[in-house]
Amino acid sequence: MRKLSIAPVLLVVCLAIVFAAACGGSQRGGGAAGPAADAFVPGLGELMSLQQMRHVKLWFAGQAANWELADYEVDELGEGFDDIVKFHPTHKDSPVAPRDAIPRMVTQPLADVRAAVGRKDAEAFVRAYDALTAACNSCHQATNFAFNRVQRPESNPYPSQAFAVARP
Ligand code: HEC
Structure with missing residues (x-):
């Protein structure tokens, strides 16, 4: 009799654990979707x-x-x-x-x-x-940004890059 009464309790506990895990999982899923939704977009x-x-x-x-x-x-x-x-x-x-x-x-x-x-x-x-x-x-x-004026570069700000064609 005692055994019989514990079985449904165990079942409920098990279901609760499974459900919580599933919910936790889906919350994490939602958490992953969250950052994607406001992913960094460069200005x-x-x-x-x-x-x-x-x-x-x-x-x-x-x-x-x-x-x-x-x-x-x-x-x-x-x-x-x-x-x-x-x-x-x-x-x-x-x-x-x-x-x-x-x-x-x-x-x-x-x-x-x-x-x-x-x-x-x-x-x-x-x-x-x-x-x-x-x-x-x-x-x-x-676009009303005329003060941003570009031109031929006067000097090379990239000294770490080789611009010449590599000679074997
Ligand atoms: C749609 C028209 C458009 C074109 C085409 C365009 N620009 Fe711009 N540019 C803008 C606007 C608008 C801004 C200001 C953006 C802001 O509000 O920060 C800007 C800003 C800039 C800046 C300033 C960035 C900073 O924060 O210091 C530079 C440098 C620049 N543009 C370079 C270029 C170069 C080089 C080209 C061509 C190869 C180019 N742009 C073509 C519209 C344009």
Whole structure:
């Protein structure tokens, strides 16, 4: 009789343990979804700082006729602009939205740089680079950030990176 009465109690206790474990698990699951929901998204200024780095490296790659590196930096710039359109389609009270301005203003100049790099044409590269730089600044003007003015880099801030093509 005593045995019989303890069995359901045990069952309830077991069920409670299983349930608590399952709930705990799902709470942890929810906890994992939580951070994903507010995952870190770099601000436009941060993404632009990365674009600035690539823009600088692109220049030194072109000056060193390191077309492979230049091609890589053009790709990175393209991906950076894709991220900007994705994460910052609009920006504050900017009269021009990045999602509209980027395809209109930088896609072609970037394609022209890519073409010059593909042809390993140093002169065309410089022309296309300057046009790209002008496009960067046109967008800064259009978005009311004209005070962010970029130019050909005056000196190389990356002494740890070899820009010259490696000689075997
Ligand atoms: C959508 C138009 C647009 C284009 C195209 C664009 N920018 Fe920007 N850029 C902005 C805006 C808007 C800001 C200000 C972001 C903020 O509020 O922090 C900015 C900021 C910057 C900054 C300042 C970052 C800082 O925090 O110091 C740099 C540097 C920069 N851009 C470089 C570039 C370069 C280089 C290119 C071209 C390869 C480029 N930008 C193209 C809109 C643009």
